[in-house]
Amino acid sequence: MVPPSVERRSERARRAILDAALELCQDQSFAGLTMEGIAKRAGVGKQTIYRWWPSKAAILLEALQERGGATLIFPDTGDIVADLRTQMTQVVRAFNDPMFAAYSRGLISAAQSDPEIAAAVVESIIRPRVDLCVDRLAKAQQAGDIHPDANLPDVVELLYAPLYYRLLLHTRPTTEAQVDAVLTMVFQGLRP
Amino acid sequence: MVPPSVERRSERARRAILDAALELCQDQSFAGLTMEGIAKRAGVGKQTIYRWWPSKAAILLEALQERGGATLIFPDTGDIVADLRTQMTQVVRAFNDPMFAAYSRGLISAAQSDPEIAAAVVESIIRPRVDLCVDRLAKAQQAGDIHPDANLPDVVELLYAPLYYRLLLHTRPTTEAQVDAVLTMVFQGLRP
Amino acid sequence: MVPPSVERRSERARRAILDAALELCQDQSFAGLTMEGIAKRAGVGKQTIYRWWPSKAAILLEALQERGGATLIFPDTGDIVADLRTQMTQVVRAFNDPMFAAYSRGLISAAQSDPEIAAAVVESIIRPRVDLCVDRLAKAQQAGDIHPDANLPDVVELLYAPLYYRLLLHTRPTTEAQVDAVLTMVFQGLRP
Amino acid sequence: MVPPSVERRSERARRAILDAALELCQDQSFAGLTMEGIAKRAGVGKQTIYRWWPSKAAILLEALQERGGATLIFPDTGDIVADLRTQMTQVVRAFNDPMFAAYSRGLISAAQSDPEIAAAVVESIIRPRVDLCVDRLAKAQQAGDIHPDANLPDVVELLYAPLYYRLLLHTRPTTEAQVDAVLTMVFQGLRP
DNA sequence: GTTTAAACGAGACGGTACGTCTCGTCTTCCC
DNA sequence: GGGAAGACGAGACGTACCGTCTCGTTTAAAC
Known part of the structure; x- marks a missing residue:
């Protein structure tokens, strides 16, 4: 360093x-x-x-x-929901891999008492992936698939935060079903 | 114990x-x-x-x-979005209180390497508050303000996870603006 | 106490x-x-x-x-050397009994850092036995078997000290042979 | 170690x-x-x-x-009793030095419950001094000042044990008078 | 017989020291 | 001079006992 x-x-x-x-x-x-x-x-x-x-x-x-450099790609089939599902499912799989989960939990845990670690985690792990996702969402927004007022970094958070929530709070395991539920709620909205 | x-x-x-x-x-x-x-x-x-x-x-x-026992109340004015905004804003305030933030981060950090702590955190801190929120959401669902298919525990996660995300990942501070953004996205949906 | x-x-x-x-x-x-x-x-x-x-x-x-109250007797056959040998041999046997040796070593050990213990050990264990021995030696002195100038408490020390020496210094085990050697040296003197 | x-x-x-x-x-x-x-x-x-x-x-x-290395000398003036008196008087002085007495009592105390300490005390403190004394006594024995049958290590014990006896049993303080008494009794014998 | 005050068993308490562990620094040689 | 090896000062770990201090509960003399 x-x-x-x-x-x-x-x-x-x-x-x-x-x-x-x-x-x-x-x-x-x-x-x-x-x-x-x-x-x-x-x-x-x-x-x-x-x-x-x-x-x-x-x-x-x-x-x-x-080791993890290779995973920095975001699919683009034209169907934003399908692409998000693909990508989020990969994250779910990683979170269910004991080794990867141990690394992630450990690093985020360490970040709580060490600002330098926190910054490094964000810079080198989180930000690149968020940026990729934002890029993909921007295309969808331009294609009219996402509300023009939507703040894309906030959308990324909304989509991925529930995965981290379960990883770190240990309430329930993350699953593909969760991905579907999140995508449905977020894209449809909760109103009847 | x-x-x-x-x-x-x-x-x-x-x-x-x-x-x-x-x-x-x-x-x-x-x-x-x-x-x-x-x-x-x-x-x-x-x-x-x-x-x-x-x-x-x-x-x-x-x-x-x-100390935190008093926070176990959930407002009910009939307006579900307003009530969620009230409650989530309280959480944002707590997360911005250095002392409370330190406790929360420390406990969640410790939970990553100690399953007993993890279970205790969920049981005694998370679950009671989630249950309260689910109850309030159920009323709203019966009142027709929320889609009848929505799985309420998933909704709670969707709403609160972004707050925890910022607390633990140290990307940005949690703010009231974030609460508004989340509520807007979740209740309107991302479609134009 | x-x-x-x-x-x-x-x-x-x-x-x-x-x-x-x-x-x-x-x-x-x-x-x-x-x-x-x-x-x-x-x-x-x-x-x-x-x-x-x-x-x-x-x-x-x-x-x-x-427990040890019964041992407070000193033989008197008229032959002072024989009587001392009898009594000292009993002491040797006690010192070779692991239990008794443990008690003795422990108490004397404790006495090194606690004057009250030291005083109690002397008063209740050592002194009564020394007195008995002095009495027996006094009779022998009056009978002309011991030099009239001899200081009897010093004699008792001279006889028994070598037994304690081996018990506490752990150089060699105390034996009946040692008793004989001591008695011979003390009663004959070292001069040719 | x-x-x-x-x-x-x-x-x-x-x-x-x-x-x-x-x-x-x-x-x-x-x-x-x-x-x-x-x-x-x-x-x-x-x-x-x-x-x-x-x-x-x-x-x-x-x-x-x-610290104590310097004390490893034994006088030889040709007069064995005088030389023993010199040496034993030195020991008496050491035993009356509060610091030295504390060390000695402490070590011997510790030796009672730790065989390794006991062995080390004998090897490094006791034995070298005993050997020196035996050497001096051997010369005296060859010069005809000590009975040819006398077992010299036993003699050393007989001479020094009374000093240790008083040090450890806390009956009376060791004194130069005690040294004289011991030497007189041991060399003359107790018979009238 | 009932009262009553103490000695009792149990064990929680504030402490001290134990011997072990890991930390991050310092030192010493080797390449 | 970087690297391996590991001793060093520091201090937290969790445990064992210390001697003191409540707690109820016997229990046996006094009433």
Whole structure:
């Protein structure tokens, strides 16, 4: 995050640390993750970790960015509701993957007491995906499928917030049925 | 939470512990809260805490239940949208109160790695408020103000999730404008 | 030791406490003995113990006095060396009994940091036995078997100290051979 | 005592711990000595103590060995009784020094419930001094000043045990008069 | 026989110290 | 000079006992 001199850095150590963090997080959840554990698993000195990352969340964040880069696409078939369903269903699947859920919960949990983590999570994970969704909604709005007064970032929130709600509040599991329910309510409105 | 013998319990110690926990959580956030710190501030032996609560989150939960009990009312003026706006605005205000926000974030954060905390948060904080909201929505549904097919718990989620989303993801602050936006979108629907 | 009112005292509780102390001391040695453990084993409230004894050593002391009272006799056959050998051999046997050794070591150990215990040990255990020995030596001195200048309490120390030395310093076990060696050296003198 | 890797060890920390232990033992006696207190006084983490010593007695033992090394000499003027008097008088003086007496009592007390301490005390404190005394006695025996049948280690015990007896049993203080009495009795024998 | 005051069992309380754990820094060698 | 190794100062963890302090409940002498 704030390195002393980027050139001499050992790529081997960097890779080992990122991999160890991901593996340990799977095994023991984010709360059980420790700097000491990562160092041991990666065969790396603790100082090497502290030199390049300020916290365990920062490590995980970087690890996830590397792995999750591929998912940054948003379908466009012309049917906005169908495309949203496709995309939201992917999110539901990710939230139901124990590993991904552990990462997400851990990072958001850490963000509650560390503003830097919070900012990094938003910047590198949330914002890019929201922007993509906003772009797709803008097309639909221009096509006349969405009310012209609608504030699109607010729409994105309205659609995805219920998924995060269940993930973080542990009320019910997220399901595809939830996606359908949200889409129906949001596009039809609640009035009879 | 899991008491050894409820009768002899010292109310003085109980109060001191709950108060100390709330005060320290304000000062140092939930992550900086320690059993040792609570004990010292409350003038209490650590054993006395461990005897009655399994974790610091459990203490905070009990403290919040006592203080927040008064908020368990839901207005009913006959105008469902106005009543929701009233209630949701109260939630927005609470989320903008640094102290309450710290508690909420801390508890939800702790819930991510402790299923018991998660269950307790849902049971004692979330569920009662959701139920109240569902009741109010049911009346509106019977009055013909809400589509008869709408699943009311899903509606509650749809309305409140965006508030939690901003609280936990730290994207933007929750505002009254957000409440209006959500209510407009949800009740009108996104179609033009 | 310093009772509030001796009459109402429960003999049942007293016996249970003394017995429990002895039993626990056998099982776990004096160092592992705790007031809490004694109370639990005796089926007695802690307060009942603190009401009548100031320390765990005081309990053990009283327990030992009751049991060991019978050993307060000193043989007198007319042959002082033989009588000393008889008596000292008894002491050796006691020191080689694991239970008695544990009690003795524990009490003397406790006496190092508690002057009251030290005084009590001397008064109730050591002094009576030393006095008996001095009496027997006095007879021998009058019979002309011991040098008239000899200071008898010093003689007692000279005879018994080597037994305590081995008990407490853990150099070698005390044996009957040691008794013989001591008696020979002391009565013959070291000069050729 | 049971080190993990001797090379990297901080000499500064070691010295601070040994010094703190000695100072605290003077102030509050061995029984009042705590690991926590030593750590605080030495400005050291508790782990650093536990890493290198298994118990507070082990610390004290090492501290004493360093300081007491100088006393390992035995006079040889040709007069065995005079030399013993010189040496035993030194021991009497040490036993009457409150600090030294506290250390000795504390260590021997601890040895009663910890065989490792007991062994260490014998090996590092008692044995070297006994050996020195035996050597001096052997010379005297060859010079014809001591009975050829006398078992010298037994003689050492006979001479020094009365000093330890008074130190540990707290009957009377050790004095130079006691040394004279012991030497007279032992070398003359008790017979008239 | 009833009263009544104490000793009793039980165990919660405010504390202290325990020995372990992890933190983030510092130090020491190796490459 | 970066990296491995890991000792270090710090301090929270949860546990064990300490000695004190209520609590009802026996219980046995005094009335």
